[in-house]
Amino acid sequence: MTELGAITRRDVVGGIGMGLAAASMPALAATPGRKIGYAIVGLGSYATRQIMPNFVGCEHSRIVALVSGTPAKLEQYGAQYGVPKTHWYNYGNFDRIRDNPDIDAVYIILPNSMHAEYTVRAAQAGKHVMCEKPMAISVAECETMIAACRKAGKKLMIGYRSRFEQYNRLAIELARGGHVGPTQIITAEHGFYARPNQWRLDRPLSGGGSLMDIGIYSLNATRYLTGEEPVEVVASESTDKSDPRFATVEDRINFLLRFPSGVAATCVSSYSSAHNSYRVIGTQGYIDMEPATPYEGHSMRIRKDGQVTQRTLPPAAKTQWAGQLDHLSEAILNGTDVIVPGEEGLADMRVIEAIYRSAREGRAVKVQA
Amino acid sequence: MTELGAITRRDVVGGIGMGLAAASMPALAATPGRKIGYAIVGLGSYATRQIMPNFVGCEHSRIVALVSGTPAKLEQYGAQYGVPKTHWYNYGNFDRIRDNPDIDAVYIILPNSMHAEYTVRAAQAGKHVMCEKPMAISVAECETMIAACRKAGKKLMIGYRSRFEQYNRLAIELARGGHVGPTQIITAEHGFYARPNQWRLDRPLSGGGSLMDIGIYSLNATRYLTGEEPVEVVASESTDKSDPRFATVEDRINFLLRFPSGVAATCVSSYSSAHNSYRVIGTQGYIDMEPATPYEGHSMRIRKDGQVTQRTLPPAAKTQWAGQLDHLSEAILNGTDVIVPGEEGLADMRVIEAIYRSAREGRAVKVQA
Structure with a gap:
């Protein structure tokens, strides 16, 4: 969920196609070990004010791609986080994340009714999924999401930040x-x-x-x-x-x-x-x-x-958001289970x-x- | 109710008959105006530790009689509060309070299931009633109590002390x-x-x-x-x-x-x-x-x-208990309504x-x- 502010409808519907020419990611701050690359799906208030600023405190997690229906947001946050245009997506071409090996996982920070669809699509694109809470809007959707990630052999974690506080x-x-x-x-x-x-x-x-x-x-x-x-x-x-x-x-x-x-x-x-x-x-x-x-x-x-x-x-050594992100990243890197699947x-x-x-x-x- | 300690069964059942020869009350501390005389019905923990000690802070209320099934308690508290043997009652001879003009009101501090019976008997004896909460153990009992006091033309107040705090x-x-x-x-x-x-x-x-x-x-x-x-x-x-x-x-x-x-x-x-x-x-x-x-x-x-x-x-000028007691006493003295009838x-x-x-x-x- 996005506690503060609002994601507008404009942010989550429509969107404009973007060039997807492959390009190497810019160098990120040097840290030991591999960092899991995340595509941030939805650039609303909770994503931009809480999640994204907290990657700086992560040991194993980095932002590598952005997904938004609002080109101006892609421009703004692409520049701010050093994400090149080649790693920008919208809701129309979202499935092409499959072709981007920099993206290990997606973090879905969309209105609740979109969680199921984008989790399933991300899993089908071969990506691990972090999804905000509530996980979806029905038990049936949750079961579909779990099945899709299991079938794809990908991890599914829900953004219960307090468990990392x-x-x-x-x-x-x-x-x-x-x-x-x-x-x-x-x-x-x-x-x-x-x-x-x-x-x-x-x-x-x-x-x-x-x-x-x-x-x-x-x-x-x-x-x-x-x-x-x-x-x-x-x-x-x-x-x-x-x-x-x-x-x-x-x-x-x-x-x-x-x-x-x-x-x-x-x-x-x-x-x-x-x-x-x-x-x-x-x-x-x-x-x-x-x-x-x-x-x-x-x-x-x-x-x-x-x-x-x-x-x-x-x-604390890490904020609750950095702890949450690194927990999934470590689970991916080490093949371990997450505590909030x-x-x-x-x-x-x-x-x-x-x-x-x-x-x-x-x-x-x-x-x- | 009696929040602290316990009234034992022995306190509320049985009891020994007592002499009821009329006697004048001892002089109480001089205060302006008439004080309403209360019979304390039940000498358990809440009565003896909270209610009775708080009469000292009352302007319009005084203890004039005691009701208990335990002779030793009548002895003890009779001596402590200057209530003579003539103003001691038990549950067998309770109805004789009718004949004691010093008693204006009773304060019922018995187990909940006895509230209705003693309220009705007190009203029938021509006395106003303060009754601890819960008022009784059923809606039907409450209605009977209200009807009995109304029929007797006597006030009925429930001991909601927080309303006087x-x-x-x-x-x-x-x-x-x-x-x-x-x-x-x-x-x-x-x-x-x-x-x-x-x-x-x-x-x-x-x-x-x-x-x-x-x-x-x-x-x-x-x-x-x-x-x-x-x-x-x-x-x-x-x-x-x-x-x-x-x-x-x-x-x-x-x-x-x-x-x-x-x-x-x-x-x-x-x-x-x-x-x-x-x-x-x-x-x-x-x-x-x-x-x-x-x-x-x-x-x-x-x-x-x-x-x-x-x-x-x-x-506060008065404790919650003194405020509660004087509220009923003033209502009796002035013919006004109580806020917790x-x-x-x-x-x-x-x-x-x-x-x-x-x-x-x-x-x-x-x-x-």
Whole structure:
């Protein structure tokens, strides 16, 4: 997903054919070992403001190609990142990435409804795939994507950046290790005030509202903090249909999850209020993160034996984005597995479908395993 | 309810008859105006540690009689509060309070399942009633209690102490006044680790588990922070039935509420983890209370325009308990209405029944108005 700003429709549809004459890549900063070459697919806000600037901190990852429907963006970012015209693509000629051996992998940062198509096309072009979350807009699409990458013998990883962020990693370790006793309850809240006129408010592009965007952070956190899959979901939606932002997608959709161990989670997903927190409450205290999944400025407090302490970590060696990129690159280079493969995106999507069904039908819904 | 400690069964059943010879009350501390005389019904932990010590800060309320099934407690607290033997009662001779003109009102601090009976008997004895929350263990009981007090022409007030606590009052004012924009979401969490072998874990006495005890704080907060009645509830229970504490009552029961204005609330109720907080999230920020409803040490933080500030109030003139007692006393003295009458307890109970039904039947439940 693209948390900030908007990818315009113009950015993702249409596009102009470009010359594809082969040309050698410009020299990149010298680093030991081979770097995996990425084609950035979609030059919206999240790609250009977060992902691309973070390649500079990568050991094993570099930008080698750009894909956009907007020629001016290719010009701008091609110049900024030293990507020659020969390595520019649009959505019409995308499949020609097959013929470019500099491209090892693609990073798909498009509106949600385009994830499946471009993942499948990238796999068929013989490329590994990093795909933003939510992985797609349905369980069926996720399964198609996984099958396509498996058939092509290519890796598929979903952009769950928080799994490469040190406070979240520590929270996972502490929660699963029973640092505050066995986990009893997790509360997770994510939301922001969505400005009008963005692709995220347009169901054909987004596949849904806040849950398919910021709300997935609440859901995913409950899963990574427990290491379990929820067995049952109940949800409640509150959307002001007179608000033009919500003509096609939901605003607030809160949900309760029950996990096999008995952990109970309460989750907030909102397009009308700001939230970024989770708390793991065990029998002996809690692990509190607020903000929990920001770009920077994570804050962890632990309550144990009646004392609340702030837990501060030294600066990380890599940003969460550099860590995420290098994780896939190392998996490609070493033939190892990624920790957030397509199956992880699929697992979230199964719960998301259950949440929507629960809210729509007014009943508890079992999550399909 | 009695948050700390336990009233034993011995305290609430059986009991020994006591002499009821009339005697004049000892002189109490001189204060201006008449003080309403209360009979304390039930001398458990909450009564003896919280309620009774707080009469000292009251302007219009005094302890004039004690009701207990434990003679030693009558001796102990009779001596401590200067209540003579003539003003001691047990559950067998309770109805004789009718003949004691010093008693204007009773304060019922018994296990939940006894609230209805003793409220009705007190009203029939011509006394006003303060009754602890939850008001009773069913909507039907609440309706019977309201009818009995109405028929007797006596006031009925429920012990919602937070309504007489200044941080909660400020939170209500700020939330309803739109200080952080119109409220979008309320999160409310209450819980504690319930020790075994207490009346609160015995359904015939408690009527239910965490929701009938600490969880009502989460529910009631969403109602007083909005000033609205929820229209629909979904709930999810998680109880380890192999834990002997939970042979007859629920452990965790979380619930989502939807209000007419669109406000969505997520609520935690737990007997296995410690929680005491709520947060009102509007379009422009939040009002955060943690702890929200403690005996003391309330803490309020407000986030607005991106800035988080701690809001500290000067010490209150009266404790929440003294404020609560004097509120009923003033209503009796002046013939005014109380802000938390039986109808307020009934409204909570309607939602509680809906929550239990939702969790049991696995479906959304409309709240009966």
